Amino acid sequence: MTQEELLLTSEIQKFRADHQETIKDWEQQLANGKCGPDLHFCYFALKTFPNLTARLDAAEYRFDFAINAHILHAKLQGQFLEDGHVGALAREYANDELLKIYGALDEKRPMGRAAILRTLQ
Template sequence: MKNETLLLTESTLSFRKEHPEMIQLWERQIVEDTCNPDLHFCLYALENYIHLRAQLIASDYLYDFVLNAHIVHADWQSIYVQNGHTDAEAVELANQEILQIYAAINKNPLSEKDKVVTEILDKESKQ
């Protein structure tokens, strides 16, 4: 997967470097299922993008991707607030941006390993 597909932007790399303790806290929240609402959204919205989820699981990058998405989500919220939107509007607009990103990445071609994981996820979702 390419860096942009993994959401490894200047912003996410910089945040990760400057705030390793926050990254560790978010990782712990994901594992313990105690995420804040925005992180929870970034994690659970992936369930609707089975190909993307398969790619992330196959490359052992699911949680890192979610953390990157959470950082991007916060960046979008900040931009929308700066442009005059309320906090609630900014969250909803950031949610839509993340969903558009997920949808775009979800269309990427799958490797053979991704296809196997997709099959497993399909079977799990039908049970």
């Protein structure tokens, strides 16, 4: 998987670097199963996409991917809000867009564990 397929864009990398305590808090929330609705959605929606989940699990990257998705989800919501959609509708549109991204990544041909781990280094 490439950096982009891991949702690790330069914008997300910058957010992660600038908000390390927030990222640690989200990791803790995921580990404890006590996270907010958007982070919960980003993590548990992966269950619908078995190929993507298997590749993330093989790379031990599911929490990080969900956090990257959570950051992207917030940016998507912000864009929909800027376009004039109300909060709940902006969230639903962001959910739909994120599911489309997950679906596209799920359809990609799986790679072996060694190939996945190489892309993470």
